[in-house]
Amino acid sequence: MMRLGPFLIVSLLLLAVGPAPAAAEGGRVETITVHGESLEGNLEGNDPDREVIVYLPPGYDDQPDRRYPVVVNLHGYTSTAGANVEYLEVPESIDRAIERGVGEVIVVFPDAMTRHGGSMYSSSETVGDWEAFIAEDLVAAVDERYRTIGTREARGLSGHSMGGYGTMRIGMKYPDVFSSLYAMSACCLEARSPAASDADAEAVGSVEEARDLDFFARALFASAAAWAPNPDKPPFFLDLPTEGGEPQREVYAAFAAGAVNALVHQYVPELRTYEAIGLEIGDKDFLLEGNEALTALLTSYDVEHTYETYDGDHVNRLPERFEKHLLPFFGRHLLVTEGASRR
Numbered sequence: 001m002m003r004l005g006p007f008l009i010v011s012l013l014l015l016a017v018g019p020a021p022a023a024a025e026g027g028r029v030e031t032i033t034v035h036g037e038s039l040e041g042n043l044e045g046n047d048p049d050r051e052v053i054v055y056l057p058p059g060y061d062d063q064p065d066r067r068y069p070v071v072v073n074l075h076g077y078t079s080t081a082g083a084n085v086e087y088l089e090v091p092e093s094i095d096r097a098i099e100r101g102v103g104e105v106i107v108v109f110p111d112a113m114t115r116h117g118g119s120m121y122s123s124s125e126t127v128g129d130w131e132a133f134i135a136e137d138l139v140a141a142v143d144e145r146y147r148t149i150g151t152r153e154a155r156g157l158s159g160h161s162m163g164g165y166g167t168m169r170i171g172m173k174y175p176d177v178f179s180s181l182y183a184m185s186a187c188c189l190e191a192r193s194p195a196a197s198d199a200d201a202e203a204v205g206s207v208e209e210a211r212d213l214d215f216f217a218r219a220l221f222a223s224a225a226a227w228a229p230n231p232d233k234p235p236f237f238l239d240l241p242t243e244g245g246e247p248q249r250e251v252y253a254a255f256a257a258g259a260v261n262a263l264v265h266q267y268v269p270e271l272r273t274y275e276a277i278g279l280e281i282g283d284k285d286f287l288l289e290g291n292e293a294l295t296a297l298l299t300s301y302d303v304e305h306t307y308e309t310y311d312g313d314h315v316n317r318l319p320e321r322f323e324k325h326l327l328p329f330f331g332r333h334l335l336v337t338e339g340a341s342r343r
Helices: 006-017 081-087 092-099 130-145 162-173 197-202 207-211 215-227 249-257 260-266 288-300 318-333
Strands: 028-035 049-056 070-074 106-110 155-160 180-184 276-282 306-310
Touching: 028 130, 049 081, 049 130, 070 130, 070 162, 070 318, 081 106, 092 318, 106 130, 130 162, 155 162, 155 318, 162 180, 162 260, 180 318, 197 215, 207 215, 215 249, 249 260, 260 288, 276 288, 276 318, 288 306
Parallel strands: 070 106, 070 155, 155 180, 180 276, 276 306
Antiparallel strands: 028 049, 049 106
């Protein structure tokens, strides 16, 4: 019986199984700059030229006549576009979702970092008009530069924490721009109560000192810049909820007016126009109570939406939820082909 050498055995095995299949080609990301006319002249000096990271799906370069739906994803407080993309494992996470059958989509990650760690996606003289930046400047720039379908039916808005707040806030005000919303662990839903961080913030006298504050005290400055601006109070151009240790009722009222659960009452007709609204949060998230109140409020107004709690905290399952829940949600609800109906 003829004996085969090791090299011949390996060669015969390779012939038997054939060449290894080529790896599926994934999408790609590119970084662009979008000028925010809406952000010009803000008192904090936040740069109106914003970094935006864009995911383009696998077929984008090979199918020049094809147009795509768009999902805008808003990052959380103290994050950036780059940190958001890295944490969500983009582009690999979107590639995997597409391989599992989610339709190809352009995903847009704008940067909303500001002097105090985040814009709150709100509008004020101090921080800039971030509502209009997202819904007008950014959308127009993406539609002009990329092959988008370019209609509200093919455009979704999403985000986590501060980005979840921005999703609901901007969504209520721009139902003509977006058709589906997905808010993950949204913050800032309820009126704010006095906290220990108030005194820490009041003791700060410079922007540099404010940057050294703990998370919640620094977030107080970001919130005040968004919801209680004061052009006559440099260097911060805002009002804090306490002065001399005493609560300032008008400032607390301004904060309360920015809470999503207060705004919902004024935007019920707009919310009812949405194709789909999705809310989700971990069952161990410190923001659970506000999210429970939001779903109850939407239900009381017969605003169709889904609400899901899962085993998790504020951030520990975010990449998985993005890939396996957020992206399929938009795959089900966004218009995927120009002139067609939703699937």
